[in-house]
Amino acid sequence: MNEIIFFENIQKVTVGYQNETILTIEGNVFSKGYDINPNNPNEFINISSLIEDKNDRIIEDIVSGFSSIYLLTSNHNVYGIGSNEYGQLCFDSKTLKKKEKPILMMKKVSKIFSGIISHHVFLLNSNQ
Structure with a gap:
């Protein structure tokens, strides 16, 4: 039997190839x-509780990539977590050891974009 989990106060849901994020x-x-x-x-x-900088734990927006998730914080920083061919975001089960925390990708970002199940993510900085 599948377990059904309900979250209250949902702002956004994204779905990647191998993830579901709320x-x-x-x-x-x-x-x-x-x-x-x-x-x-x-x-x-x-995931937000895994960000080491406690000032960045409030997330304003999320997008899903093909096998990754990107988080835009209230401080305008973008973190990424997930897997990819070379394991930069989290792990590559064939060659690299798993990293369990999101990594800081860019600072001073005002908006993040991604296509449906996209292999790419676009970041708009505060200077546009």
Whole structure:
């Protein structure tokens, strides 16, 4: 039997090839999928709580890439987590060890964009 989980105060939902991600009105991000938690891909985890800088834990926007998730913080920083061919965002199960925290990708970003199940993400900085 499949478990049904309900979240209150949902602001946005994104779906990648191997992930499902929910942004709450409070700025928390919950995600599940093989590229987020390969040991238990059906378990939602709070990705925003994994960001080391506590000042960046309030998330304003999210987008999903093909096997990755990008988080825009209230401080205008973008973090990425997930898997890709070379393991830069989180892990490559064939060659690299898993990293469990989102990495800071860029500062002073005003908007993030991604196509449906896209292999690319676009960042608009504060200078546009």
